[in-house]
Amino acid sequence: MELWDVLDENGHKTGKVVERGNPMNKGEYHLVVFILIKNTDGRFLISKRSENKPGANLWETPGGAAIAGETSIQAALREVKEELGISLQEEKGIFLKRLIFETTNSWLADIWVFNDDINISDIVLQVEEVSDVKLATKDEIFDLIQEGHFFSDLLADIIKV
Secondary structure (H helix, E strand, O other): OEEEEOOOOHHHHHHEEEEOOOOOOOOOOOEEEEEEOOOOOOOOOEEEEOOOOOOOOOEEEEEEEOOOOOOEEEEEEHHHHHOOOOOOOHEEEEEEEEEEEOOOOOEEEEEEEOOOOOHHHHOOOOOOOOEEEEEEOHHHHHHHHHHHHOOOOOOHHOOOO
């Protein structure tokens, strides 16, 4: 069972928690993080969603929902560790922006950038989540988005970092 803190539109905790999948009220949000890991050569680490997930075999950046009690940066570090088996250093994280998504269960998306040279051979995939990884340039990512091979086009406006 995964629990989420319920937040207001400013990202402040309301004191409520909700179990993942349960409905939330209008004006309530949960926190999601997306992590861009950029090597010094300008390429980004992207991962392919496993076959058992919605959007199977599409490329994406690491990320996911924050669990109750976590800060945004803690969620970012945990998601990368869980999905890719690598530990990023908190002090290398740069908060880029927060986006608001109004849906049935509305969410706030915090975008983090880590400038870090990751060696692909050090990655240990969580096979339930990730089936492959690669380093890609901005142009390669834009091509994947345009061809429909990327999970979300959210990255198109964000990757200009």
